[in-house]
Amino acid sequence: MRAKPIPLLTERRLQSVPPPPRPRRCPRVAANPVRNGLPVVFLACLFLGGQLAPARGPLTLYYLQPAQKWEEALPLGNGRLGAMVFGGVPEERIQLNEHSLWAGPPYPEPRPGGAAILARARELFFQGQFAEGERVIQRELLVPVIEPRSYQTLGDLLLSFGHAGAVTNYSRELDLDTAVATTRYEAGGVAFVREVLASRSDDLIIMRLTASVPGALSFRARLVRPDASVSADKNSLLLRGQAAHGGKNKGVKFSAQLRVYPRGGTLHSSTNALEIQAADEAVLVLAAATDYNQTTPLEPLKRDLDEACARQLKQVGTNFERLRRRSVQEHQRLFQSVQLSLGQTSSPPSPQGSSSSSAVNSAAANASDPASLPTDQRLNALRAGAADPALAALYFQFGRYLLIGSSRPGGLPANLQGLWNEHIRAPWNSDYHININIQMNYWPAEVANLSECHEPFFDFVEGLVPAGRRTASEMLGCRGFCACLTSDVWRWTVPYGSPRWGMWVMGGAWCTQHFMEHYRFSGDRQFLRQRAYPILKEASLFFLDWLVTDPATGKLVSGPSTSPENGFIGPDGKPVTLSMGCSMDQEIIWDTFQNTLQAARELGIQDEFTATVSSALERLALPQIASDGRLMEWTREFPETEPGHRHMSHLFAIHPGRQFTFENRPEMMAAARKSIEHRLAHGGGHTGWSRAWIINFWARLREGEKAHENVVALLAKSTLPNLFDNHPPFQIDGNFGGTAGIAEMLLQSHATVDAPAARDGWAQAVPVIELLPALPKAWSTGSVRGLRARGGFEISLEWTDGALTIATIRSLSGNPCQLRYGQKSVPLHLKRGSEARFSAQLMRQP
Incomplete structure (x- = not known):
């Protein structure tokens, strides 16, 4: 990763829309009440109240104030479409992404004849003329930089609300288990709820707005992106454009279409906006398409992008509960394959630096479960020295959540920012x-x-x-x-x-x-x-x-x-x-x-x-x-x-x-340890992804306390309020590296031993499955279910007071392995689909 990011392009917002034409009436239905209770107050200068939010589960990120910056917004993704939800009240901003929206060529091409240049440079290096050899490579072999050619934002969905009076009882949250972002607040005696999801099942961004009082929902919807055209027709907004940089590096053509389905009230369209008045609730559905050809990138797809969006929207209908259920089921198919508990903090200290009222802070600080604290307050408490093992577990699951959201079969891989990027010219082009x-x-x-x-x-x-x-x-x-x-x-x-x-x-x-x-x-x-x-x-x-x-x-x-x-x-x-x-x-x-x-x-x-x-x-x-x-x-x-x-x-x-x-070269492991200590002593690990790598090193060195020290450092020094990794700027690799590092602390299977049997004259190397190889004292009691090991195994573990209590090994392939815990090891060969339970002494249990 190069050290300095590419300068960012300032992004402008479209100007206000003209007065709307005469509205049309929408069918009214019964009001949809707020079902999840009243959340917490925030921003005392603007919002009033002091009522605590209902209890939330350990897999929820939540906050007492809207996101003021992109790095505070909450990410949703289905592998292709992404959204960052700000939870604003006067204006909600939902920043959008489509994974193939990139600016285009030219890009660096091979420079012919490099073999002779390489031979000459190598001779110089072998003769000790390093500086001259490097000059030859720079001058004659390396191709010049050609950029920018960036991954780009699809644009913003902006929802403007005309709430009167103070706003109270505000919260926003992201439930990792359901992949739904929810914003709640009260204004003018009405409880408002917004739910947003990125459906993999229907390949859409879907949103529902509800009000507890019939006819109380009014808002204006716009789609905004620099250098794109926006038009409105009936209940639809259409965004069209082509990724480029100032008219150059023209790349992918794109289209996005938003449809708004209000219940009750009126809807009218203007040149580039939709306005809904006096509705009971509304469902918003957004589709996007590009002409990027993943099979042959330089040959764009020849399809009507507007028609592709319209066809997709036509297929799904407007039943939000059905759409939500389908989306949640598909997400949980992957997300619920692993469960992790690293213990709880019994009495978290008073959070520092929160914008919520002192009364709410005091009430939250007295809660027995640190998950009851807003996520930004948990990070602040950790920075102040509080222990919060449940936050490490949340971070682990957040990494899994991000991979599910940014990398799904048939799509593009997660880039430097995964799927989520607000820029036209991103750092390092994303x-x-x-x-x-x-x-x-x-x-x-x-x-x-x-x-x-x-x-x-x-x-x-x-x-x-x-x-x-x-x-x-x-x-x-x-x-x-x-x-x-x-x-x-x-x-x-x-x-x-x-x-x-x-x-x-x-x-x-x-x-x-x-x-x-x-x-x-x-x-x-x-x-x-x-x-x-x-x-x-x-x-x-x-x-x-x-x-x-x-x-x-x-x-x-x-x-x-x-x-x-x-x-x-x-x-x-x-x-x-x-x-x-x-x-x-x-x-x-x-x-x-x-x-x-x-x-x-x-x-x-x-x-x-x-x-x-x-x-x-x-x-x-x-x-x-x-x-x-x-x-x-x-x-x-x-x-x-x-x-x-x-x-x-x-x-x-x-x-x-x-x-x-340690099995084959313990002296090299000792040398690696000295290298890490030397690098850290001179300031290494100062970027998010570098710190994440260090967690993995210490785990492989079976140094649980040092690995944990760097987990805490990753959270305290390189984690943004929404748990995104901070290079800086935001880079998602640290999230994934941190997740992998936590897994390495609990389970390793990279080492091998030779099995007694031979295969075609070769000794068969079988994986060593090492249980809790780098368990720190801070995670003395916990459990994990569903981790995978090399050789085709699924592993579940429980431990108490720093010691393994039970391990369940399930074979997925019928291969042999060696099971190890501490100084004990046993050979194991299970049939495909069978499982065995072991004690801390690696004795088989019924």
């Missing part, structure tokens, strides 16, 4: 950074029982292969495919820009790790044969040609390459970023070769290609330990230019890799 960020997005997919949410990532990586072959062949003189620092929906793969971040060709291979991990968790042999092995072979072919022999050692090394995105002082005393054989490159290549060979063995493939990979693996240079005991980032002990750098690239072999474990 693109797909593949030097850790997109990979981190999917770290929780398998272990957190959301395997199908992994599918868009696989589709995207496979879509990079044709361009990656061009880059490998035309620019680098290699077979196979590669992808570099970043890409987007137009699927380009070239090294570009600055050597510090652009001269790095490991991204594609790192992505292929996820294919093998999916097989390890799922046991899907068809996926292994048809998808995992072919792309692993492509990545390995590239490395077979990319690697060169280091004349000093005779070992195979990668390069020239950056260790993303760190730098060092070269032999000539000048600061540089490129070298030969940096540890992360060597670790990713080791991982790719190992995954390729394992996949081949599983499929019974032994041929000239696998023999060549095996031979190269034996000659591959491996990371070393420095004189101070740290794991080396480069082949020599170069002084770092930024000892507290946010990337910890050379620790890939610890996580997400599996090259070094």
Whole structure:
């Protein structure tokens, strides 16, 4: 991830609409009463009251005031359509997204003839002329930056209300279990309720507005986006446009259509707005479509986008309860697959910095359940030193919620902001950074029982292969495919820009790790044969040609390459970023070769290609330990230019890799620990996603207290009021990395042991399923149900006073494993679909 974001484009709002024409009457129905009680008061300067909200469950984010900034709004998503709900009273803003709405080409293309340039640069590096070698790469090989080409907002849905008098008893909330955002308040003696959801079942944004008094609901609806046209017809608003940047980089064409169905009252349309007066309630339904062609991105779909929206809206009807029920059922099918409790705080301290009244603060502070505190107050209390294990559990489930909302089969993968982006020109274009960020997005997919949410990532990586072959062949003189620092929906793969971040060709291979991990968790042999092995072979072919022999050692090394995105002082005393054989490159290549060979063995493939990979693996240079005991980032002990750098690239072999474990290389684990301590001592972990990665490192090192310390730091220092991760600015990878880290603290299965049996002459490596490997004292009592382990297992655990009480292991594939808790381990081989229960002594229980 590059250090500085691209400047943002200021977004303007459309001007006020002209006076409306004569209204038409809408049928009246009985009023819909408020069913969930009265919430809490806020903003004493504007809102009055002091009544406590009804109790909420542990999976609810809630607040006593509307969102004032985008980072306070509540996210909804169905994988394709997203919404950020502000909960405003005079004006509600619902910011909208559609996953394929991107500005377009040009994008960086391969620069031919790079093989000779690489050969000359490598000689310079081997001769110790690092600065000159880097100048050659910058001047002659790297392609210039071409941007912006950003993922963009679809626009805003604005609802203006004419409430008279003070507003009281306000709250807004997001129920993670139902994926419904609800806003409640009273004005003029009327209780108003808004419910918003992003339905996967019907592929729509759906909203219901209700009032407790018949005829009390009046509002004006507008759709707003810079450089888009808006028109109104009967009960519909239509938004049309094309993603671009100032008329350049023209990309995806889009259309969005909003329909309003009031009950009772009147509705009239003006040039670009709908006005509803004196209704009992209203249902709003929004559809969106683009011409992006996911199969062939440079060949736009030829379809009538307005008709596509209209057809979709026509199919669903206006029965909100039915639409809500369908949406909730589909969401819960995935979300309820994992349940987590990490314990409760018995007496949270008084929250600081809330905008609600002191009386409400006092009442909330006396509550026995910290979940009764508004979410922003819980974060403030945590920053003040309060313990809140339930907040960590909420954060874990929020990460799962975000992955469900931003990555569903058939769609695009979660980008730097997942699905949610208010900008025309987003930080880093909200693109797909593949030097850790997109990979981190999917770290929780398998272990957190959301395997199908992994599918868009696989589709995207496979879509990079044709361009990656061009880059490998035309620019680098290699077979196979590669992808570099970043890409987007137009699927380009070239090294570009600055050597510090652009001269790095490991991204594609790192992505292929996820294919093998999916097989390890799922046991899907068809996926292994048809998808995992072919792309692993492509990545390995590239490395077979990319690697060169280091004349000093005779070992195979990668390069020239950056260790993303760190730098060092070269032999000539000048600061540089490129070298030969940096540890992360060597670790990713080791991982790719190992995954390729394992996949081949599983499929019974032994041929000239696998023999060549095996031979190269034996000659591959491996990371070393420095004189101070740290794991080396480069082949020599170069002084770092930024000892507290946010990337910890050379620790890939610890996580997400599996090259070094306590079972096979305890000395490397000790060296990794020293590297982490050194980096943290110099200010490392200062970005959200970096802190999340550190949680995973400490979990792999079985350091529960240090892992927990960084969970708290992630929440306290890098979490926004709506629980979004703060890089800064907002980046969603830290949310996903934090979720994965919490799972790693409770369950690990990356290490293997050789089983006594053999398969086709090869010893069979079986996963070690380690229970509660990094459980901190703060989570001394708890339970988890539904986590997944490699080898095809579903795991449920209960623990009390820091000790396991019962573990339930269910086999999904019929594979063997070794079960471990503390110093005890037992072999286990269950039939597919069967389960077994174990005590803390790993004795079978009835």
